[in-house]
Amino acid sequence: MNLIQKLKIRKELKRLEARVHxxxxxxxxxxxxxxxxxxxxxxxxxxLADEGLALFPQSAELRKLRKFAKKNQLSARITDLRAAMAKSPSPGVYSELADVYLELGDMDAVHGLTEECIRRFPQDTGAYLVQARASLTAFYRDLSARAGIVAVELIRKAIKIDGRDAKAHKLMADVCYRVGALATARRHIDELVRLGVGDDEIRNMQRACSDASGDEDLDALFHRAEFRGGLARGAGGTSGRTGDPLKAARDALTGIVQIPGVTKAVYIVGAKALVRGDVNGGDDPFLRLVRVMARAAHRAARRMDIGSFNKGVVDGNFGRICLCSFGDALAAVQCEGHSSVEAVLEQLQELVANSLVGSEGGDA
Amino acid sequence: MSSMEQVVTELAKASGVRGCAVVTEDGMMVASALQGRFEPDVVAGLASFVIATTRRAMAQDRQDRLDRFVVHATHGKLVLSDIGHAFLITITDQFVHLDLVLRIVDEATARLKVLARIDA
Known part of the structure; x- marks a missing residue:
């Protein structure tokens, strides 16, 4: 490139930079x-792409620009790391390379490298943690409970190998805090403090978890995040709530089951359920059926970009199943085909809305 | 144009309907008339997922026939209607009068059931 060309480019660059500002x-x-x-x-x-995305977060072109630049930027790093790995392979280099691929979103490469690393260095925690981060990326992106549960299993494996691995405890504390498992998060935060690791983020989490105690069903909390389509983020997690969230629903559910034609009525909030009518307790398959229907409808509505699922009606040879969902709460009835859908849905909607207000107020 | 395509094209013209499609239980698209923002493959896959998971759960509750599943969401509605070995999927906007649409959907479903039997 000669001097005149350089000057031309510099002039063009100045013009474009001014235009951006x-x-x-x-x-x-x-x-x-x-x-x-x-x-x-x-x-x-x-x-530049980051700056642009901050102003125009919906721009697909800017996202493409960032991805392209990032890929090229990381390609050089990949070449260096591959050379280092060929010269003297170590768990650190494997993890670092897998991290680069994770940043690029190349999950096949992440999986291949981490599996190879685990085979060659079974006592190293790094590969497990990269795999856990990959699963967590999927969990935070899609709110897929399965990805979250897999991530926790991988972090547990890392902690089993090295109970003093601060990165593993930090990762675990963070995800538990976000899904609302405050007692579990607190145990890992305490371990981090014992290890002498502490930053503002950890101190903030520690404050939020200070009253949490007991055991939590992490699987149920991941499923709850998937079902409601959002994270608890620690604030207002289950263990922090006072009062029985089902209390406000009891009378209303008894009223609903008295509507002509209604045979079963259930109200589910989080991992708790209340049943009325022809239902054989908490193990009744109807409870699972309505959970599955609501979850499938919720996922389909979200992916089809028609918003959040809030009501559903299913017809079949069994009659009719009406569902109503809001946030964490789900109410459903099974009724005969001739029953008034509007009346039933209206009652269910009121039940869900009132009980949520009641439980948040703590006086349900 | 096949007759099934005629039925879905006519249904898609109804007021408030954003698109419709005929999808087999395993997610194969048979006929579709969807607005541009709906990817046919995505719609077929999701509809098949909803039907398959619901049917699996229904089998455990000893309930064996799913005729129709209406999903109300914040920005639209989705109607899945059984036409025998396949489903008619209708996507509407959130403001649509559901009773009116369900009547049109039921008519289309009846026509598609006949066509599905002839095709089989």
Whole structure:
């Protein structure tokens, strides 16, 4: 490149930078990013794309720009790490390389590398933690309970190998805190404090978990996050609640089961359930059926981009099943085909709304 | 244009309907008339997922026939209607008068059931 060409590019760069600051738009960021890429300024491109995404978070083009720049930026790092691994393989290099692939979103490469690392260095925790982070990425993105449960299993394996692994305790405390398992989070935070690890984030979590105690069903909490489509983030987690969240629902459910044609009525909040009518206690398959239906409907509605599932009606040779869901709470009835759907749904809606208000107020 | 496609195209023109499709139980798209924002493969896969998981859970409760599943969501409604070995999927907006749409959907379902039998 001769001097005149360099001057031309510099002038163009100045013009585009001014345009980004004076009249920012996705296309202004993309144009400037393209010039940065042509000049090999990948770090600047990533920073520019981040800046653009902060202003235009929905821009697919800016996301593409960031991904492209990041991929090129990390490619050099991958080459270095691969060379280091060929020279003297160590668990650290494996984990670092797997981390780079995780950042790129290449899950096959992450899986391959971590499995190889576990085979060669079974007493190292690094690979388990990279796998756990990969599962957690999937959990936070899709709120898939299965991914969360797998992540916890992997972190537990790491802690079993090395009970003093601060990264493992930190990861566990963080995910438990987010799904609302405050007592479990507290145990891992206490361990971090014993290990002398403490930052503002840990101290904030410690304050929020200070009153939590007892055992929690982590699987149920992951399923709850998937069902409600959101994380508890520790605030207002189950262990922090006072009062019985089912209390407000009891009378209403008794009233619903008296509607002509209604044979079964259930109300579920979190891991607790209340049943009325022709239901054989808490193990009745109807409870599982309505949970599965609500979860499937919730997932389909979200992925089809038609919002959050709130009501459903299922018809079959058994009659009719009406469902109503809001946040953590789900109410459902089975009734005969001729029953009034509107009346039943209205009652269910009221039951769910009132009981939620009651439980949040703590005086249910 | 096959007759099934005719039925779904007509149904998709109804007021408030954003799209409809005929999907087999294992997620194969038979006919569709969906608005651009709905990916046919995604719609087919999700509908098949809802039907399969619901049917599996129903079998455990000794309930064996699922005729229709209406899902009300914050920004739309989804109606899954059994036409025998396949399902008619209708997606509507949230403001639609469901009784009116269900009447049209039931008519389309009856026509599709006949066509499904002829095709089989």
């Amino acid at each position: 004076e009249s920012p738009s996705p296309s202004a960021f993309i144009d400037l990013g393209q010039v940065y890429i042509n000049l090999g300024m990948l770090e600047k491109t990533v920073a």
